Amino acid sequence: MKKRVLILAFAALCVLSLSGCGDKKEDDEIKLPILEGDKIEFNTIKAEIGTISETYTLDGSYSNPYIMSVSTQAGGKIESVNLKNGAEVKEGDVLITITSEEIDKQIADQQIRLDSVKQTYQTLGATKGTSAAELESARIDIDIEQNAMDQLLKNKEKYSVKAPVSGVISEVNGSEDSYAIGKDIAQGALVCSITPSSGNVLCARTNDDNQLQNVNFGTSVSITHLNENVGTGIVSDIIHFDNGDYSNYCYVVKVDDKYGDISYYEGLKVTFNTYTKENVVLVPTDAIRSISDEKYVDVLIDGVKVQTAVETGISDELKTEIVSGLTGTEDIIVS
Numbered sequence: 001m002k003k004r005v006l007i008l009a010f011a012a013l014c015v016l017s018l019s020g021c022g023d024k025k026e027d028d029e030i031k032l033p034i035l036e037g038d039k040i041e042f043n044t045i046k047a048e049i050g051t052i053s054e055t056y057t058l059d060g061s062y063s064n065p066y067i068m069s070v071s072t073q074a075g076g077k078i079e080s081v082n083l084k085n086g087a088e089v090k091e092g093d094v095l096i097t098i099t100s101e102e103i104d105k106q107i108a109d110q111q112i113r114l115d116s117v118k119q120t121y122q123t124l125g126a127t128k129g130t131s132a133a134e135l136e137s138a139r140i141d142i143d144i145e146q147n148a149m150d151q152l153l154k155n156k157e158k159y160s161v162k163a164p165v166s167g168v169i170s171e172v173n174g175s176e177d178s179y180a181i182g183k184d185i186a187q188g189a190l191v192c193s194i195t196p197s198s199g200n201v202l203c204a205r206t207n208d209d210n211q212l213q214n215v216n217f218g219t220s221v222s223i224t225h226l227n228e229n230v231g232t233g234i235v236s237d238i239i240h241f242d243n244g245d246y247s248n249y250c251y252v253v254k255v256d257d258k259y260g261d262i263s264y265y266e267g268l269k270v271t272f273n274t275y276t277k278e279n280v281v282l283v284p285t286d287a288i289r290s291i292s293d294e295k296y297v298d299v300l301i302d303g304v305k306v307q308t309a310v311e312t313g314i315s316d317e318l319k320t321e322i323v324s325g326l327t328g329t330e331d332i333i334v335s
Helices: 004-029 099-128 133-158
Strands: 042-045 048-063 069-071 077-079 094-099 161-164 167-172 190-196 200-203 222-224 229-241 249-255 267-286 289-291 294-301 304-315 318-322 331-334
Touching: 048 304, 048 318, 094 190, 099 133, 161 229, 167 229, 200 267, 249 267
Parallel strands: none
Antiparallel strands: 042 331, 048 200, 048 267, 069 190, 077 094, 094 161, 167 190, 200 249, 222 229, 222 267, 229 249, 267 318, 289 294, 294 304, 294 331, 304 318
């Protein structure tokens, strides 16, 4: 009897043990959760068919862009110097004086000849019996030698380098040592540049050496101040500045007379209007991407972003013409 009870107990224990093992196996199974992905939302804008005008906007200010270069007209040794960057000068101010032994000797020799013919004339005039013809010939000799002296003195003026206009010395060419007293200076040497103080005109300058495309003489412009129109005009001149280290283009604007004087405005904006195209496909300029030399836009098609190659045309400050690649009905992804 006792033996049977032990067998039953053992069987029960096994049943419980098997039951526990089964529960553990079921609990330890790896369960994979079902992940629901978030739907990506794109910020889009419709491509459109419209009109676009190619424009460029530059800062404008009144100044004189016609900088004058000052060079020597004769060579020799520097005698005096009055050059300094930023210095104001008046027309006719002497910037450099140059000495030349050759021209000085020519003037001295000519003075001797002039004095001689003058003395001859005085002697003939004081001598009795001098004929009128002799006296007239002596007077003619004086005129000849005086004309020769006047020409030499005129040439001597070339040895003084003078300011051709009133203004500011914008740049002295070379170092300070280049203009040491007694140093040789060649004929035709560039001395400095002077920005005239009068004759200011409205100028709009680029920030680099790139010329504005399709902007030429006669291109129309609009002029604004604090986003308000204060004038219109045309491009009357285009000046290229290049000093080696920095270069740019200056567009001189002739303002329409009906607006009067607008030079007192500060912070003018000059917008160049080149030409207008109608019925073209337009997209925001900032939606256009570039890979190497190819351009593309991201188009949303059935919820999917599709990279679409495009060919671009003219642009204004906000939109760009699409020459090919789009029809004008697409949803363009802008961010």
